Amino acid sequence: MAVQAGEISERPAWLEKDPKLLRAVKIGVFVVILFVVIYPFISVLATSLASEPDVIKNGGLVIWPEHPTFGAYQTIFAGGVVTRAIIVSVAITSIGTLLSLAVTIGMAYGLSRPIWGGKYFLLIALFTLLFVPGIIPNYLAVKQYGLLNTYAALILPVLVSAFNLVVLRQFFMNIPGELLDSARIDGANDWDILVKIVMPLSMAVVAVVALFYAVSYWNDFFTALLYLNDSSMWPLQLVLRLYVVQGAPLPSAGDVVENAPPLESIQMAVVVVAMIPILCVYPFLQRYFTRGVLSGAIKG
Amino acid sequence: MSAVDVKQASARTLGRAAAETRAGPKTTVWQRIWRDRIMLLMVLPGVLYFILFRYLPLLGNIIAFEDYLPFLGFTDSAFVGFANFQQMFADPAFWQATVNTIIIAILQIVFYFPMPIILAMMLQSLISTRVRRAIQSVVYLPHFVSWVIVVALWQQVLGGSGIFVHTLRDLGLPPLNVMTEPGFFKPLVTLQLIWKETGYATIIFLAALLSIDSSLYEAAVMDGAGRWQRIWHVTLPGIMGVIILLLILRLGLFLSVGFEQILLQRNAVGPAAGEVLDTYVYFKGIVGGQWGVTAAAGLIKGIIGTLLVLGANKFAHRMGQEGVYN
Numbered sequence: 100m101a102v103q104a105g106e107i108s109e110r111p112a113w114l115e116k117d118p119k120l121l122r123a124v125k126i127g128v129f130v131v132i133l134f135v136v137i138y139p140f141i142s143v144l145a146t147s148l149a150s151e152p153d154v155i156k157n158g159g160l161v162i163w164p165e166h167p168t169f170g171a172y173q174t175i176f177a178g179g180v181v182t183r184a185i186i187v188s189v190a191i192t193s194i195g196t197l198l199s200l201a202v203t204i205g206m207a208y209g210l211s212r213p214i215w216g217g218k219y220f221l222l223i224a225l226f227t228l229l230f231v232p233g234i235i236p237n238y239l240a241v242k243q244y245g246l247l248n249t250y251a252a253l254i255l256p257v258l259v260s261a262f263n264l265v266v267l268r269q270f271f272m273n274i275p276g277e278l279l280d281s282a283r284i285d286g287a288n289d290w291d292i293l294v295k296i297v298m299p300l301s302m303a304v305v306a307v308v309a310l311f312y313a314v315s316y317w318n319d320f321f322t323a324l325l326y327l328n329d330s331s332m333w334p335l336q337l338v339l340r341l342y343v344v345q346g347a348p349l350p351s352a353g354d355v356v357e358n359a360p361p362l363e364s365i366q367m368a369v370v371v372v373a374m375i376p377i378l379c380v381y382p383f384l385q386r387y388f389t390r391g392v393l394s395g396a397i398k399g
Numbered sequence: 400m401s402a403v404d405v406k407q408a409s410a411r412t413l414g415r416a417a418a419e420t421r422a423g424p425k426t427t428v429w430q431r432i433w434r435d436r437i438m439l440l441m442v443l444p445g446v447l448y449f450i451l452f453r454y455l456p457l458l459g460n461i462i463a464f465e466d467y468l469p470f471l472g473f474t475d476s477a478f479v480g481f482a483n484f485q486q487m488f489a490d491p492a493f494w495q496a497t498v499n500t501i502i503i504a505i506l507q508i509v510f511y512f513p514m515p516i517i518l519a520m521m522l523q524s525l526i527s528t529r530v531r532r533a534i535q536s537v538v539y540l541p542h543f544v545s546w547v548i549v550v551a552l553w554q555q556v557l558g559g560s561g562i563f564v565h566t567l568r569d570l571g572l573p574p575l576n577v578m579t580e581p582g583f584f585k586p587l588v589t590l591q592l593i594w595k596e597t598g599y600a601t602i603i604f605l606a607a608l609l610s611i612d613s614s615l616y617e618a619a620v621m622d623g624a625g626r627w628q629r630i631w632h633v634t635l636p637g638i639m640g641v642i643i644l645l646l647i648l649r650l651g652l653f654l655s656v657g658f659e660q661i662l663l664q665r666n667a668v669g670p671a672a673g674e675v676l677d678t679y680v681y682f683k684g685i686v687g688g689q690w691g692v693t694a695a696a697g698l699i700k701g702i703i704g705t706l707l708v709l710g711a712n713k714f715a716h717r718m719g720q721e722g723v724y725n
Contacts, residue, residue: 111613129521240456373545
């Protein structure tokens, strides 16, 4: 890709300067776009930090909390539904990501070399890009396997993404065969080669795929809605749906604190907590992932 | 994308086999399996996953032809032929969901699809790489946020206590909650899609734009082409291949219009305005227990969806679009 062509920050000689009006329109449009994207995030953050008077003053609309407080965050971390949901989400995301990575790496590496039957195993994975079994058949299968109402149902049905498999396999195939052959001559078996040679060379792309998986486990709510009947098992996104999107009253976590934070703040604090992991990994995602998407989608 | 993948990938595997010197002369199948045993063990869990969770569930579609009762299971439930399909076609809610799906799909193609192209062209026109990167890192963000959060964010802004209703009130207009107004539902979900995915979708168009040979622009300037003429005669032809390809792929997904997004908001506006095919299957089947009828609906949708994807891929191939992807 000629992305490098875009690295030049100087005006090419042939390019005329923007006329003033066009320039103003362009800046204006970009400012509006940035505002529309950022404002909801700011509004949620401001409301989550607001105290009762801030919320009441303007009929619920908080532009800037004049008396900021972390009361809402204390409330949701004080035990109870949200705390438990956070623990569930963190656990599912970390265990799921590790399992997905292990299975995807094994499959991608095996299929990146000419092994017996490799072509057919690859087709088995790639054909799934053409269809989905559908909600009802998936549900019946999970039920048949005895996974309903277990945490395994949040991981196993979405264990491997064919897209991530293709991205990893593509990368592994670009590792020169001679390198692996010479290790084999030195007596290394396929497992040693994967652990000692291939993995160290692939840390960056593995990290990208790990983030891919982690984001999708963290953001998932439908798998849990479909397979978990017991609401005490719910992950954060589902709790968010119940108490924020559908506006159900949050059960209080035992002792009611004095100056209890307003409901709006608590709701928005849940939203912020659900966003924080994404915001933390976002800089890494943005840097590597653009490249990953392009190379995976284009060369795949 | 996928059909292209399948062909290229298998071609590569074959190429490797010839290049790499693993395969000795005249080895039997068992010798090859034994030689590759570690690799095969590494591949096995993934293959098992695909078989157990992506292929075997297809068998569950059999209940589309049964009067399925969960306590009997699908081996003992009575076989009813096409009765479920007849019942489905006689259900006005199914047709309502179909109509809603088609309207939303059309709105998405008309209003969402051009957005990333326009934004990518605007980003390309920025001279400073640093400014462009900064804008990109803001507009990509919503893609990574879950639909639950996106809906919560929109409620916060457009709902009863949000800035939108406040502004209406300040202007002396009636407070209108767009989020719960059935008439606004379809434009609303389209706008949400634009908000969430436009930035991220620019990636592929921007890559195509930046790979246009700049000598073409220089030549156009020499010939006296102005800014808009260059867009028309150089930029658009330069990315037309990608545009057509992505449009075809999008048409392939015509019947899948944002399941999670709509599921989250369907109850706020009611099924008449908010039901699409996927939510019809979910609410009537999983929630309502009408297994057979909704399995039939799911099966029909799945078959049409697969045909659309296959057709789209084939069409993209026929347009000679592999060139774009190399």
